[in-house]
Amino acid sequence: MARKLYELCGADAERRFSPFCWRSRMALAHKGLEAEVVPWRFTDTAALAFARHDKVPVLVDGDRTVTDSWAIAVYLDEAYPDAPKLFSGKPASQRFIATWADTVLNAGMARLIVSDIPPLLGPKERAYFVESREQRFGMTLEAVTANREARVPEFRALLQPLRTLLKAQPFLGGEAPDYGDYCVFGSLMWARSVSPLRLLDEADVVHAWRERLLDLHGGLARAAPCFGA
Amino acid sequence: MARKLYELCGADAERRFSPFCWRSRMALAHKGLEAEVVPWRFTDTAALAFARHDKVPVLVDGDRTVTDSWAIAVYLDEAYPDAPKLFSGKPASQRFIATWADTVLNAGMARLIVSDIPPLLGPKERAYFVESREQRFGMTLEAVTANREARVPEFRALLQPLRTLLKAQPFLGGEAPDYGDYCVFGSLMWARSVSPLRLLDEADVVHAWRERLLDLHGGLARAAPCFGA
Numbered sequence: 161m162a163r164k165l166y167e168l169c170g171a172d173a174e175r176r177f178s179p180f181c182w183r184s185r186m187a188l189a190h191k192g193l194e195a196e197v198v199p200w201r202f203t204d205t206a207a208l209a210f211a212r213h214d215k216v217p218v219l220v221d222g223d224r225t226v227t228d229s230w231a232i233a234v235y236l237d238e239a240y241p242d243a244p245k246l247f248s249g250k251p252a253s254q255r256f257i258a259t260w261a262d263t264v265l266n267a268g269m270a271r272l273i274v275s276d277i278p279p280l281l282g283p284k285e286r287a288y289f290v291e292s293r294e295q296r297f298g299m300t301l302e303a304v305t306a307n308r309e310a311r312v313p314e315f316r317a318l319l320q321p322l323r324t325l326l327k328a329q330p331f332l333g334g335e336a337p338d339y340g341d342y343c344v345f346g347s348l349m350w351a352r353s354v355s356p357l358r359l360l361d362e363a364d365v366v367h368a369w370r371e372r373l374l375d376l377h378g379g380l381a382r383a384a385p386c387f388g389a
Numbered sequence: 390m391a392r393k394l395y396e397l398c399g400a401d402a403e404r405r406f407s408p409f410c411w412r413s414r415m416a417l418a419h420k421g422l423e424a425e426v427v428p429w430r431f432t433d434t435a436a437l438a439f440a441r442h443d444k445v446p447v448l449v450d451g452d453r454t455v456t457d458s459w460a461i462a463v464y465l466d467e468a469y470p471d472a473p474k475l476f477s478g479k480p481a482s483q484r485f486i487a488t489w490a491d492t493v494l495n496a497g498m499a500r501l502i503v504s505d506i507p508p509l510l511g512p513k514e515r516a517y518f519v520e521s522r523e524q525r526f527g528m529t530l531e532a533v534t535a536n537r538e539a540r541v542p543e544f545r546a547l548l549q550p551l552r553t554l555l556k557a558q559p560f561l562g563g564e565a566p567d568y569g570d571y572c573v574f575g576s577l578m579w580a581r582s583v584s585p586l587r588l589l590d591e592a593d594v595v596h597a598w599r600e601r602l603l604d605l606h607g608g609l610a611r612a613a614p615c616f617g618a
Contacts, residue, residue, distance in 0.1 A: 249478020252563025257485045259557075260550040321489040328488075334481025 163195040166208065166218040170280035173199040174385050177277070177353035179266060180229040182346035182381070184217040187233045187339060189377035191243040195219070202285040229346075230258060233339050246339040257332065257340040260321075265347045268318045272308045273355040275301040280354060308357060315359060319366050326365040330372070337376060345373045349381055356387040392424040395437065395447040399509035402428040403614050406506070406582035408495060409458040411575035411610070413446040416462045416568060418606035420472040424448070431514040458575075459487060462568050475568040486561065486569040489550075494576045497547045501537045502584040504530040509583060537586060544588060548595050555594040559601070566605060574602045578610055585616040 168178035200216045211218045213227040226235045234251045278286045297304050332340040360367040374382040397407035429445045440447045442456040455464045463480045507515045526533050561569040589596040603611040
């Protein structure tokens with residue numbers, strides 16, 4: 161197949177957990193595009209040298225290489241204008257939701273789930289991950305997530321703008337999902353793929369919305385390995 | 390003039406401080422539309438009876454009455470499709486930024502500035518405001534804003550998604566402002582109109598962006614009475 165998406169995975173290549181790779185995977189499905197998964201692991205820097213980049217997702221589409229999940233989404237709408245749109249207007253106008261997911265949601269989630277990741281990695285990636293993340297947090301990963309059950313309500317409070325919006329409309333995109341939905345959903349798939357912690361209250365509209373996203377595109381995301389949370 | 394915008398004001402009709410009215414005022418200016426200001430105060434319920442509504446902004450445009458700032462923005466793009474667009478695509482796709490400003494920004498700001506508002510109101514509105522807000526917060530307004538200087542850094546941390554975005558593009562709408570910019574700017578105009586507290590660090594990209602917004606549309610917002618913060 162001419163189209164490939166390099167995606168972060170654990171020791172098990174089916175365990176794909178990057179929030180950014182999930183954005184791109186859902187974006188491809190939204191456009192009705194298939195793309196071979198190229199499993200990529202944290203220390204595989206040489207495998208991305210061709211893209212002059214050191215992070216995934218990386219999309220290879222024929223002779224085009226696109227790095228960075230935001231640029232991939234913008235590219236897909238430009239390259240495939242007749243397929244369903246990821247952005248109904250200017251992508252920049254919808255970018256706030258991506259920066260919110262990056263800075264608020266991912267940061268809030270990391271403090272709850274980061275210690276669940278090392279057991280899913282092979283020895284070499286595990287050593288890299290633990291060292292780099294402990295340096296970032298300035299403490300052991302177990303210390304980062306200590307007492308996490310008690311901190312779930314604080315995390316749920318961060319979802320308030322999402323909750324308010326989802327009471328007014330079924331998707332972040334309105335009546336149908338768009339790239340804004342995939343930005344937030346990608347973060348939730350990260351947690352779901354690595355952690356048994358129950359981040360969402362089942363009575364929350366955000367939970368009901370996540371259920372709808374899990375069912376999209378033939379249940380693509382629901383079929384991914386998870387811990388049932 | 391056939392077009393009127395009912396806007397919240399203090400004892401001084403020039404002191405207009407509702408974040409939602411500022412959204413609509415900037416939206417009208419963006420569309421190049423003039424609208425007479427109809428000063429409205431907290432207890433003037435009878436004045437809005439015609440609209441079957443109890444809050445401002447209320448737009449009267451010829452024989453059309455539109456309540457709620459979001460609905461006003463959507464209406465303006467529909468009614469004036471040839472004027473510059475407030476939304477480049479589906480309004481729903483850009484609504485997250487409004488719910489974020491409503492729930493995160495306004496709530497965070499209220500805890501810092503709410504006690505600055507009563508002195509700007511007439512006696513009747515002041516009594517209403519203090520009673521209703523003290524009930525909402527469960528404490529005196531002075532207690533709500535106690536020690537506020539020390540809590541400014543916590544407020545500034547809430548702006549992180551905005552900061553990240555504004556490092557990538559000059560406006561929330563991209564190369565030019567759109568309704569997303571006005572949603573966030575409206576909240577900052579609320580604070581600027583009632584409080585001497587310096588919410589933004591002058592070295593922050595958010596401050597530089599607010600400066601650009603203050604200059605828009607002939608310096609409309611910069612001309613409004615403020616405390617210089």
